[in-house]
Amino acid sequence: MTSIADTHVTPSQATAPAGRRRWIICALLFASTTICYMDRQIVGLLKPTLEHELGWSEIDYGDIIAVFSLMYAIGYLFGGRLMDRLGVRRGLPLAVGGWSISAALHGAMSSVIGFKIVRGALGLTEGGNFPAAIKTVREWFPPRERALATGIFNAGSNIGALVTPIALPFVVMAAGWRAAFLMAGALGLIWVAFWLALYEIPERARSLSAEELAYIRSGGEAEEPAAPSWLSLLGHRGTWAYTLGMLLTSPVWWFYLNWVPGFLNQRFGVDMLGSIGPLVTIYLLADLGSVLGGWISSRLIHVGMRPLTARMTAMLFMAAFPLPVAFISSVSSIWPATVLIGLAAAGHQGLSANLYTTVSDTLPARAVSSVVGIGGFAAGVMGMFVAMAVGRVLEATHDNYMILFIAAAIAYPIAVGVMSLILRRDLAVNGR
Secondary structure, eight states: OBOGGGGOOOOOOOOOOOOSHHHHHHHHHHHHHHHHHHHHHHHHHTHHHHHHHHOOOHHHHHHHHHHHHHHHHHHHHHHHHHHHHHOHHHHHHHHHHHHHHHHHHGGGOOSHHHHHHHHHHHHHHHTTHHHHHHHHHHHHSOHHHHHHHHHHHHHHHHHHHHHHHHHHHHHHHHHOHHHHHHHHHHHHHHHHHHHHHHOOOGGGOTTOOHHHHHHHTTTOOOOOSSOOOHHHHTTBHHHHHHHHHHHHHHHHHHHHHHHHHHHHHHHHOOOTTTTHHHHHHHHHHHHHHHHHHHHHHHHHHHTTOOHHHHHHHHHHHHTTTTGGGGGGGGOOSHHHHHHHHHHHHHHHHHHHHHHHHHHHHHSOGGGHHHHHHHHHHHHHHHHHHHHHHHHHHHHHHTSOOHHHHHHHHHHHHHHHHHHHHHTHHHHHHHHO
């Protein structure tokens, strides 16, 4: 198998960035990711309410999440390809508009099958966000800043998961749970208008200075004339490393998003209002972890380490953060449990900031979104089976979460170990 890392061009040693236009683009990606996770998080937060009002069992809830995961997998796969074909200027607003309408339609559903349909539509369209965002970072940032930019926009997933538990209880009390879905959908449509008004590729952006364009292109590879075929991408070690890394870690993050509110309710008896403090703490820690993970690898590159080596070093460091959550069953009060989950979330997001960026380091430029899509597809399929299994484990064990948190803890060091084995030749080249 081949990798672009075998012939990696050392980035320019220029250290003085020119201009700030690229960070406006990063802010737009941060906003789309925030909205994406707000739409995704609402069902998890409403889980006790929906189970009570609509008569769901743990298996019903797990199967609804499984449908989302399967369709998200399909959306990720074809969304990545779509972004490489259409470009992110047209492709990303298409995805955001689609998932915003799907989110709003949740408010009209009352049955399990209805939620499965709209949840599937949400997953299918949300699958385009990360492939588009990674491609945008690849277009707008030089290698030395990509992990930091990825960490920043990826922090939107935590902000979305943080803002939602703060705002949702008050929206539900004022207007009911159906209105919450309608409001979430409206936010995405507003974002589409901003993106279409502000986004262009760097070479066409009128407000971008020649100096900033030169900085963006420093150390980058020349764009290929056409997107390579999916089959050809399987010949790259980077494709396999990224895909297995996603397969092992993303379902854990979705477990935290979809089941932690229920865990806090079941274990410590907190309602939606009572969970605000713990959930805000968890996702604040996750935000710090996301930026920390990106900063570590960017700093290592700045002091002379090759990009891929820096990414893997940062991932190894962040993989240690989730390990203590394996002992959460021995914790008897809510705040120590909150800290353990928060550290695990921080580790996931810091690792993810670098995991996404390894695609840019190891694959041709025109393949980035397609490979991100392949990895997301694998993670989504695994997430479907994990969601179904979680619902059945909880139903069978009467809501005993112990084995689930142990599995969540060990997934990260296993993922880094597997990736290191696959990329060992690339790391040796990077190390010289």
